[in-house]
Amino acid sequence: MEQQNRSEKDTLLDARGLTKRFGDILANDTVDIRLNKGEIHALLGENGAGKSTLVKMFYGSLEPDAGEIWWDGRRVDIGNPAAARDLGIGMVFQHFSLFEALTVVENIALALPKPGNMRDLAARIAEVSKDYGLPLNPADIVADLPVGIRQRIEIVRCLLQEPRLIIMDEPTSVLTPQEADQLFLTLQRLASEGCAVLYISHRLEEVQRICHHATILRHGKVVDECDPAQETAASLASKMVGAEVIAVNAAKKTEVGAERLVLKSLSAKASTPFATALTNISLELKAGEVVAIAGVAGNGQGELFDAVSGEMPVAPDMIALDGKPCGSKSVTWRRKQNAAFVPEERLGHGAVPGMKLSENIVLTRHSTGDSLVGNGFVSERQAGELEQRIKQKYDVRMSHDDPEARSLSGGNLQKFVVGRELDRRPGVLVVNQPTWGVDAGAAALIRQALIDLARSGSAVLVISQDLDEIFEIADRIAVISRGHLSDAEPAAGMTRERVGLLMAGGAEAQGEVA
Amino acid sequence: MRIELVKRKEHSEVMVFLSPVIAVLLTALTAGIIFALSGLNPFEALYKFFIDPLTQTWSLEDTIAAATPLVLIACGLAVCYLSNNWNIGAEGQFVVGALFGSFLPVMLPGFESFLTLPLMLVCGMIGGALWALIPAFLKTRFNTNEILTSLMLVYVASLLLDYLVRGPWRDPDGFNFPESRIFSDAATLPSIPGTSISMATVITIGIALVLTVILTKTLKGFEIRVMGQSPRAGSFAGFSSKRLSLFAFGLSGALAGLAGIMVVSGEMNQLQPTISPGYGFTAIIVAFLGRLNPVGIIVAGFVLALSYIGGEGVQSAMGVSDKIASVIQGLLLFFVLACDTLILYRIRFSSRRAPASAEVSHV
Structure with missing residues (x-):
């Protein structure tokens, strides 16, 4: 293994031979990793490579089966998260653990061991957050705040404990490009003050941009270390996957055909206080094209998906499939019209967690003419055959x-859930977050399959928060912001900056003018 | 040393079967302790309670007779519980089914034909279903909690029965006893010729087998299981949770009502102020002990029926309060639900001081 020329004396955390086993799976196999003070250290790896297991051992929520952790030259046992915090290790989770009904200061007080007087705490929050360029109003109710601000709360909560190491798990997945830039400034400032940052991300461009050093995990082992600035995104990706990643071949669309999915002034009230209302959304999706809807999480993507899939009925004229109005029709009716849907949440929405894959095939295909159901009886044999076919075609790996x-x-289940619908060769496919949490190899496979489907004459609508993905596959791009949708513009004429501005409210303004 | 619960990747098939067995053993153990604390020989009491009823023909027949309504009601409840509809009011649906079914023999005693009995059974099913549809309607229309509404309707139903047998339906030749008139032969559910096993048992087993096929092989059964495990995925599949609530309540009410009229017609031959020793509640335990699976429920119904017959046994032989049967039934439900944890989790004994919650809470 290549050893880097990094000073030994700056070592903050030194893990030696960390091993963690879950049943038959060796999640971490004698992992060595060294983090220096003032270093932004990337932890790269495909899904299931063992990144989360490793950082959970640093954060004290998992205990290693073997190996040692040295902190500042001293051997430590990190028995629980409180011990980790005492050492100065803070973590910002991918999924926030905030109470929506409480204020910023209340949420932070709940997480601190000694919150002290609320008024003083509020003052400190205001001061620290402003100082680091992440301004927060301590009195705001979390439910009213966009996701980017919620992440700030988590970061400020870490900062208040004066951490010496901050672990960040996919922090930019919920941010606009502009918000991400602001986060990078904060991280660079922290690093310049001597704080170490362990940065987990799938986005190789940003790793190259801000990280000083990278450790790459594959199948639970450290396979390489490198300076990301000396690499290309492609070389990093192939180190992660262990093979060349096939670039997606977008084969620019030849010709678009008839309108297959039309949304006309689609509006819907918010069904709960925490849902987003949809306002006057219009979009025409034609045969042969991939249209992507960009946007930061929680701006109405889920509601839009539910309306298009039929889980949330709307007025009949608001949605048309191949010219037939269907706003009030059921999801089954729409599937029979050869439309297919892949929701964002795989477990519990796209699939029933406790059911076998073959049963989960019946879930969306019981009425789509696959002879899965005859006279009310489910054919297990037919379901099993479909399961085998999808498993082979979309490389779903199972024990x-x-x-x-x-x-x-997560990645394998996503391949299954997407494959289940692609296998039908639907005329209209609507996918929410097609490659969320999916490793580079599988993501390329899924994206290629979406493009191929469109080129064969179907219309594909992709809702995604991943701009790299959108620019890779979309023919036209629209942006959703607070339930408003901007006009879909040809991807060739779009820039990240323009998408970023639309995400940050431009789409809304456009919707109001229109 | 500490005991940790570690989540399994998939549910354990072994534990699905083992969990109720462990629960029965733990119940017997606890019951033994309770007997010992009351100054009885625990081994003798346990023998009298669980084994003795199986050794004599008459008590075995009694056990089967008590198991029959339990199994029939529990089969319906299983459909409810599998689909996440918490029908706690089977006792009331049992009573109302018995009332509807008894209308014919009580109000039109002269109507004696080969149609009498089938009509009574159908009326019983309609009555139970209507009573069950009240909480289902309130749930789907107003989002009320069906646990409370279905339970409260139990008391309404038993007061209705009480009123009828003391008032309008009282037997005119009954010396003012609070009982209805005795049913005619045409209105009496017969036994299988040559045995003392009631036709009710045959009907019940038939229904349990049909339900097994429906639950495991048909799209309706699939819908029931999906909606119970994951309502969001169910609505994505195009299933309607409201329609399914009405279906599940209707079906379980109908089966409870059928059980009610079969008990009244086959065993009592008349309506009395009390027609059930709590079958509708005990059936909840039967449903869970039987894994919400009709075949398992047949076995579980037999076990719980033993607790009625065995309870009477220890009461008469050893002078224990008859409340012991209820205590043991309660223990059994408690242990079944506790042991079911082992289906999705396994126990690990660990000597290290890692936080017990770590893997569980962060998985």
């Missing part, structure tokens, strides 16, 4: 035949 959905890793 034994036909397992329960919940036992698959």
